[in-house]
Amino acid sequence: MAGRERLLVIGGDAAGMSAASQARRRRGPDELEIGVVERGRHASYSACGIPYLVGGDVEDESSLIARTPEEHRERGIDLRTRTEATEIDLSGGRVRVRDLEGGAERWEHYDQLMVATGAVPARPRLPGADAEGVHGIQVLDDGIRVRRVVERDKPRRAVVVGGGYIGLEMAEALVRRGLEVSLVDAADQPMGTLDPDMGALVADALRGVGVKLRLGEPVEGFDTEDGRVTAVRTADRALPADLVVLGLGVRPGSDLARAAGIETGPTGGIVTDRRMRTRTERVWAAGDCVENRHLVSGAPVAIALGTHANKQGRVAGINIGGGYATFPGVVGTAVAKICEYEVARTGLNEREAEAAGFEALSVVVASTTRAGYYPGATEMRTKLVAERRSGRLLGAQIVGREGAAKRVDGLAIALWHGMTVEEMTGLDLGYAPPFSPTWDPVLIAARKAAERVEEDLRSAP
Amino acid sequence: MAGRERLLVIGGDAAGMSAASQARRRRGPDELEIGVVERGRHASYSACGIPYLVGGDVEDESSLIARTPEEHRERGIDLRTRTEATEIDLSGGRVRVRDLEGGAERWEHYDQLMVATGAVPARPRLPGADAEGVHGIQVLDDGIRVRRVVERDKPRRAVVVGGGYIGLEMAEALVRRGLEVSLVDAADQPMGTLDPDMGALVADALRGVGVKLRLGEPVEGFDTEDGRVTAVRTADRALPADLVVLGLGVRPGSDLARAAGIETGPTGGIVTDRRMRTRTERVWAAGDCVENRHLVSGAPVAIALGTHANKQGRVAGINIGGGYATFPGVVGTAVAKICEYEVARTGLNEREAEAAGFEALSVVVASTTRAGYYPGATEMRTKLVAERRSGRLLGAQIVGREGAAKRVDGLAIALWHGMTVEEMTGLDLGYAPPFSPTWDPVLIAARKAAERVEEDLRSAP
Incomplete structure (x- = not known):
């Protein structure tokens, strides 16, 4: 049918559905047919909300679903869940899909293809990793399952494997559910994207809420009994566990695209330009893949x-819809809450700065979230990493309590613009005693860093 | 004494003492003698903390004092309180000062002069304005006095004249002390630096905490009995009052400098370059003046x-101390808390944008401070003002509850860099459900504004 294109989207989560929605906004059903295939039962949900579902902060899983498949269909987006794309045929302009319920397979034609296949969780090839009671936390169904286990089986001891964001959030969730929680990580600190000094503050915070830390202990396997996990085994010990949660990070889910010949890069992720076009004609990609x-x-x-x-999904969808939009890149901002503690980072930490070829220096300052005399002021630590000599900001890390983490936004925008720490000292940030000391913690850190840069210049010109 | 300069600072508050401290950091007592004269009894205190002292959030006035005169003197800064500068003799390089306790006057020599004379409160020339019970809120002693009145005399009805930040904060403080509070303003909305639509939200918030608003009612005078105020009189009514607080704004306290021939500008403030030098040799200025x-x-x-x-004081002090620093300017950021409400603004509002010669458009979006499903998520409204056609951000206003106001920081930095709203949609701000919806309110507003700019271009190219 001349004039009517078909957009096929593989993956019905954040990136895929954002792209579909934006494309639909710009091109009506007469111009553009939109089909989406999604392997899971759910689409358009907040995967980041899963720990809060498990922890009980979020009552009902439906709260995490932004839009149901029916709502998408009403907007002219033909979303099919439990449908998996198994092969992309670039020269034929078609995708092979399988109905996971009935098992039927067929080819679907596309004029534009959007790859939004997400991430693949790292899963250890270790004895017992597939035992009952060992849970990944990747899709909404995982969260629903763990919550059900917690509520129904009332496990007493949980072991979380992996000290990244999801591991920490799950540890908090299980602590709040009253479980004894241990966190195991091969690294010497939780939150490996922080420098060790700031990671140590996070470790203290975790201990403070009752999480037992087993750091520097790689997991070697899982003890089982009748197919059920009973303990997590490290070189040093066996940690008894009624429930194990794996939070070992993810890699780009780019296998399907790579198999078809779509270019991927050194990280394993699909390579795109700023408009989210892959190196292959008529193929777009966005999201964790x-x-x-x-x-x-x-x-x-x-x-x-x-x-x-x-x-990225929005940008791809605008471009597919005939508009013009770009996604310039990231500065690596991330925030997390662990009980009353808040953690944030952006840019490069010391190790990353060195690896990227920068000569860096850093400062850590202790200040307060509000004026010191204002009720509820709590201490927060801000670390800045800056380039020696130039003073260009390279990265920042924050550990504190309420009101600390979102201060990373200003630092992320400063990074975005390549500001020096000296320039940052002049920034016109909001000040009133309930919100900040006269010098906002961000500005105090920038001042201190600017002084360090100057001292450093003087001592080693 | 050759080689030993003398810095004289007029005004011992934020700007003056920051300058003195920075100059001292860089030049020791052998190189630079530093004298500071301060009219009041206190130096280095947080004037912004006064409403919280009155409201009782801050127990003790000493909490507001960052450093006592003794502490300054120990650091080699000769600070004299209750000492007023009455005349600057530029050609003679000297300042006439009067001891406000003893009455003695003398000339003090300077090599470098720092003018940090602060602001002068607007005080209406109206019948009864000097009556007992009518209080300005300018210096720490004012706050101490009002607090004492509130605690000792237990006034029942208070009228706050002026709906700016200080007026609102004082209204909150008195509400929290259990008084019946009315707020009178000649303008049709509180917080005149917001657009009327956002000001109306602030008015609702004030009514919500029990403040009676009398807007569009200029004050015509004060009724008194035996020299004590009994009511505030407007064209429409007499508002009974046991206590009146004036929060009518301030103007730069530049009279002393102007009388000496130091150049002031159209705002009445002293003109400086970016290093905080006035147009007069060896004279620096910083702060509200x-x-x-x-x-x-x-x-x-x-x-x-x-x-x-x-x-500004820091910048002046670094330069006086032989270093190099600049203060580039401001973008007009301000934040305030009124009971559980938070208000923020930065840049230009619609009226200011028009006055500055911009063709502007604006959007208001309602979103939440946290992911909608996360406990404690509250609604916040974000307004963005952007230049038509280019989409350059011109200003922003926020009204919400906890976690809303400090989001203005990111907007202030975006303004600082002249970002367009479209560019802002890509910003890498911190996201996790306890801190933000997947799209931070700032990004949602930027998206909406970018869409408006695009629509506007299409409808009126």
């Missing part, structure tokens, strides 16, 4: 995060 | 705010 440019290091990075997926 | 360049409009503005005073 792509790699991004890090605006500070200039290097490609793969960062699985719902907010990037949404933005 | 100077005028600043507004980085969006390019026009001079006078904004009395402790955070600017601190920054």
Whole structure:
């Protein structure tokens, strides 16, 4: 049918559905037919909300679903769940899909293809990893399952494997449910994207809420009994567990695209330009399956995060819809809450700065979230990493309590613009005693860093 | 004594003491003698903390004092309180000072002069304005006095005249003390630096906490009995009052400098360059007495705010101390808390944008401070003002509850860099459900504004 194109979207989560929605906004059903295939039962849900569903902060799983398949269909987007794309045929302009309920397979034609296949969780090839009671936390159904286990089986001891964001959030969730929680990580600190000094503050915070930390202990396997997990085994010990949660990070889910010949990069993510076009004609990609440019290091990075997926999906959808939009890259911002503690980072940490070829220096300042005399002021620590000599901001890390983490936004925008720490000291940030000391913690840190840069210049010109 | 210079600072508050401290950091007592004269009894205190002292959030006035005169003297800064500068003799390089306790006068020599004379409160020339029970809120002693009145005399009805930040904060403080509070303003809305639609939200918030608003009612005088105020009189009514607080704004306290021939600008503030040098040799100025360049409009503005005073004082002190630092200007950021409500603004509002010669458009979006499903998520409204055609951000206003106001920081930095709303949609802001929806309210507003700019271009190319 001349004039009517068909957009096929593989993956019905943040990136895929954002793209579909934006394309639909710009081109009506007479111009553009939109089909979406999604392997899971759910689409358009907040994967980041899963720990809060498990922890009980979120009552009902339906709260995490932004839009049901029916709502999408009413808007002229033919979304089919439990349908898996198994092969992309680029020369034929078609995708093979399988109905996971009935098992039927067929080819679907496309004029434009959007790849939004998300991330694949790292799952250890270790004895017992598939035992009952060992749970990944990837899709909404995982969260629903763990919550049901917690509520029904009342497990007493949980072991979380992996100290990244999802691991920490799950540890908090299980603590709040009253479980004894241990967190195991091969690294010497939780939150490996922080420098060790700031990671140590997070470790203290975790201990403070009752999480037992087993750091520097790689997991070697899982003890089982009748197919059920009973303990997590490290070189040093066996940690008894009624429930094990794996939070070992993810990699870009680019296998399907790569198998078809769509170019992927050094991170394993699909390579796109700023309009989210892959190197293959008529094929777009967005979300956890792509790699991004890090605006500070200039290097490609793969960062699985719902907010990037949404933005990239929007950009792809605008472009597919005939508009013009770009996604310039990321600066690596991330925030997390662990009980009353807040953690944030953006840009490069010391190790990353060095790896990217920068000569860096850093400062850590202790300040308060509000004026010191204002009720509820709490201490927060801000670390800045800056380039020696130039004073260009390279990265920032924050550990504190309420009101600390979102201060990373200003630092992320400063990074975005390549500001020096000296320039940052002049920034016109909001000040009133309930919100900040006269010098906002961000400005105090910038001042201190500017002083360090100056001292450093003087001592080693 | 050759080689030993003398810095004389007029005004021992934020700007003056920051300058003195920075100059001292860089030049020791052998190189630089530093004298400070301060009219009041206190130096280095947080004037912005006064409403919280009155409201009882801050127990003790000493909490508001960052450093006592003794502490300054120990650091080699000869600070004399209750000492007023009455005349500057530029050709003689000296300042006439009067001891306000003893009455003695003398001339003090300077090599470098720092003018940090602060702001002068607007005080209406109206019948009864000097009656007992009518209080300005300018210096710490004013706050101490009002607090004592509230605690000792237990007044029942208070009238706050003026709906700016200080007026609102004082209204909150008195509500929290259990008084019946009315707020009178000649304008049709409180918080005149917001657009009327956002000001109306603030008015609702004030009514919600029990403040009676009398808007569009200029004060015509004060009824008194035996020298004590009994009511505030407007054209429409007499508002009975046991206590009246004047929060009518301030103007730059530049009279002393102007009388000596130091150049002031159209705002009445002292003109400085970016290093905080006045147009007069060896004379520096900083704080509420100077005028600043507004980085969006390019026009001079006078904004009395402790955070600017601190920054400018620091810059002046570094330069006086032989270093190099600049204060580039302001973007007009301000935040305030009124009971559980938070208000923020930065840049230009619609009226200011028009006055500055911009063709502007604006959007208002309602979103939430956290993911909608996360406990404690509250609604916040974000308004963006952008230039038509280019989409350059010109200003922003926020009204919400906890977690809303400090989001203005990111907007202030975006303004600082002249970002367009379309560029802003890509910003890598912190996202996790306890801190933000997948799209941060700032990004939602930027998206909406970018869409408006595009629609506008299409409808009126």
